[in-house]
Amino acid sequence: MPAQRVNIKDVAKQARVGIVTVSRALNGQEGVSDKTRQRIQDIADSLGYRPNRHARFLKLSFNRSIAVVIKGLDNPLFAKILGRMEREIRAHEYLMSIVSVPHWSDELSEAVKIVNEESVSGVVFLGAQYEHRAADMEKLRVPFVVSTVSWMDSAYRERYASVSIDDRGEAGRVVDYLYGLGHRRIALLGSDSLDNSIGSLRLSGYLEAMRRLGLEPQPGWVRSFDATADEPYSFESGYEMTRDLLAQCPEVTAIFAIADVLAIGALRAARESGREVPRDLSIVGFDGIPAGKFVYPSLTTIEQPVEKIAEITCDMLFSQLAGDSPQHVIVPGSLVERGSVARVSPGKN
Numbered sequence: 001m002p003a004q005r006v007n008i009k010d011v012a013k014q015a016r017v018g019i020v021t022v023s024r025a026l027n028g029q030e031g032v033s034d035k036t037r038q039r040i041q042d043i044a045d046s047l048g049y050r051p052n053r054h055a056r057f058l059k060l061s062f063n064r065s066i067a068v069v070i071k072g073l074d075n076p077l078f079a080k081i082l083g084r085m086e087r088e089i090r091a092h093e094y095l096m097s098i099v100s101v102p103h104w105s106d107e108l109s110e111a112v113k114i115v116n117e118e119s120v121s122g123v124v125f126l127g128a129q130y131e132h133r134a135a136d137m138e139k140l141r142v143p144f145v146v147s148t149v150s151w152m153d154s155a156y157r158e159r160y161a162s163v164s165i166d167d168r169g170e171a172g173r174v175v176d177y178l179y180g181l182g183h184r185r186i187a188l189l190g191s192d193s194l195d196n197s198i199g200s201l202r203l204s205g206y207l208e209a210m211r212r213l214g215l216e217p218q219p220g221w222v223r224s225f226d227a228t229a230d231e232p233y234s235f236e237s238g239y240e241m242t243r244d245l246l247a248q249c250p251e252v253t254a255i256f257a258i259a260d261v262l263a264i265g266a267l268r269a270a271r272e273s274g275r276e277v278p279r280d281l282s283i284v285g286f287d288g289i290p291a292g293k294f295v296y297p298s299l300t301t302i303e304q305p306v307e308k309i310a311e312i313t314c315d316m317l318f319s320q321l322a323g324d325s326p327q328h329v330i331v332p333g334s335l336v337e338r339g340s341v342a343r344v345s346p347g348k349n
Helices: 008-015 019-026 034-047 054-060 076-091 107-118 134-139 154-159 167-180 198-212 235-248 260-272 306-321
Strands: 065-071 095-101 122-126 144-147 161-164 186-190 222-224 254-257 282-287 300-303 328-330 334-336
Touching (some): 008 019, 008 034, 019 034, 019 306, 065 107, 076 095, 107 122, 107 134, 122 306, 144 306, 167 186, 167 254, 167 282, 167 300, 167 334, 186 260, 235 254, 235 260, 260 282
Parallel strands (some): 065 122, 122 144, 144 161, 186 222, 186 254
């Protein structure tokens, strides 16, 4: 097994200084004495530390700004992540700029324009497609982190860093949970297989789990929003999909919504249809946004560890800025049981 590559944290630990100080010293920035700079350089040399291929470019085009490219600026999940990211970015003495792009747009192309026009030092993607062409990734000549989405093309994983939960696995976990409570007629609110984002991953997880359990979704059980809309993840989308679902497939006993905002819309549609949640219909969301605790009934959901995701995202970005290689991290979600799910009534399945 090859030796593990020395990274900037190893240098900082040996030198007994912070990562920011090491980064400044090795990149020739101000704020570090000549004596400390030389000591850090000597330690880096003795450890065999070598910056990655971004380092030379960054020295030539250094700008203390990080661009955060967001798909879904009004997503409550992202609001909490952004707050933590801004604190982390400011702690490293950088500024954060936010760029909102429509759900259907190519966020990578937008990021390339931003880097070329504004010379930002790094990019974070919040919400993104999980597949891009290698040639397009090469155009983005600064370190970048894909946050809340794990891109799937393993051939180019050395080109970017990522942190997310296992969207496919956590979706399957929801189906297993509902199955354990006796539900067999489980519908889904989400996107279709052509949506090249987390929606498609969660749909795949749902379908795989249903088939593994011997359950074949009936026509009409899987409802898809319009992925070409600017903001398809909305209360309205969840409401409309559930209204149509319950009118056409009244036999379903549970709904898995791939986002909490869809699930909250589903709660209203269920109530208007005369169904009591969870007595007549169970509903599970995904993300763990704060609003889920305050709706009635409170929403059972898969909660994403947003603080941890934000912290890891920033750690990985600044490690790359200092010369380290990209990493890929999967963090576990948590199944939070609240008031919107119950064991299926005898005879319903």
